[in-house]
Amino acid sequence: MIPLIAANWKMHGRKDWTAKITELQDRLKGQRGLPEILICPPSIYLGVLGVEVKRKRISLGGQSCHFERDGAFTGDMSAEMYADMGADYILCGHSERRQYHDEGDSEVRDQCLAVWRAGLTAVVCIGETEGERASGNTTDILDRQLKGSLPEGINAENCVIAYEPVWAIGTGRTPTLKDIRQAHSHIRNRILKSHGRAAKGIRLLYGGSVKPANAADILALPDVDGALVGGASLEMDSFLKIIEAAPK
Numbered sequence: 001m002i003p004l005i006a007a008n009w010k011m012h013g014r015k016d017w018t019a020k021i022t023e024l025q026d027r028l029k030g031q032r033g034l035p036e037i038l039i040c041p042p043s044i045y046l047g048v049l050g051v052e053v054k055r056k057r058i059s060l061g062g063q064s065c066h067f068e069r070d071g072a073f074t075g076d077m078s079a080e081m082y083a084d085m086g087a088d089y090i091l092c093g094h095s096e097r098r099q100y101h102d103e104g105d106s107e108v109r110d111q112c113l114a115v116w117r118a119g120l121t122a123v124v125c126i127g128e129t130e131g132e133r134a135s136g137n138t139t140d141i142l143d144r145q146l147k148g149s150l151p152e153g154i155n156a157e158n159c160v161i162a163y164e165p166v167w168a169i170g171t172g173r174t175p176t177l178k179d180i181r182q183a184h185s186h187i188r189n190r191i192l193k194s195h196g197r198a199a200k201g202i203r204l205l206y207g208g209s210v211k212p213a214n215a216a217d218i219l220a221l222p223d224v225d226g227a228l229v230g231g232a233s234l235e236m237d238s239f240l241k242i243i244e245a246a247p248k
């Protein structure tokens with residue numbers, strides 16, 4: 001399985017960040033055995049960055065979408081609009097969307113279906129809060145989110161799952177390698193059980209304070225098929241180091 005290293009720029013960047021993408025492409029030139037690279041910029045910049053991104057080897061993604069195709073939804077963007085601007089992926093249910101925009105599992109599921117309707121791949125984000133982990137509920141929470149957020153019909157082409165413990169996002173703290181391994185193996189077993197063999201090739205990303213210093217260890221774990229990177233994806237130096245840390 002080719003690993004996926006995804007950058008979630010969140011609400012960072014300006015249109016001149018195309019220079020960062022050019023820099024990344026220049027520095028990747030000639031390298032072999034690279035993972036798939038995905039950049040999810042703020043949607044307003046998708047078009048301008050897309051021209052640069054699309055030139056080669058880098059995929060483009062949205063950070064969220066509305067589940068309707070068109071309509072009176074001020075400020076929203078549909079999956080078809082992302083597809084129109086050249087996106088390949090859309091994040092669904094990132095914890096910041098769940099937290100600040102009240103997106104629950106059923107909405108995430110609807111978004112996922114919208115992403116498929118537009119012919120794109122959904123990156124479905126799940127993860128427990130600090131309190132849920134402290135009370136020993138991590139696996140229950142993951143099960144509930146998987147059950148509620150994933151529609152029937154997931155497969156390796158239309159779905160990627162990102163495990164992002166909420167308490168690890170942007171904090172510089174990560175679970176132990178053993179905890180990450182256990183969570184990923186739990187997620188793999190769970191989706192195999194509920195979705196059958198089609199779930200076998202689905203890539204499971206880890207996200208939450210992935211940095212150049214911890215990337216190689218995390219990416220070498222079984223059932224970790226890539227990373228979703230926030231803060232460390234904003235500088236190409238650190239993002240490149242994470243890309244290079246992916247198993248060949």
Ligand code: PGA
Nearest residue numbers: 169170208209229230231
């Ligand atoms: P972080 O963010 O790498 O800054 O922790 C990850 C994410 O929110 O996807």
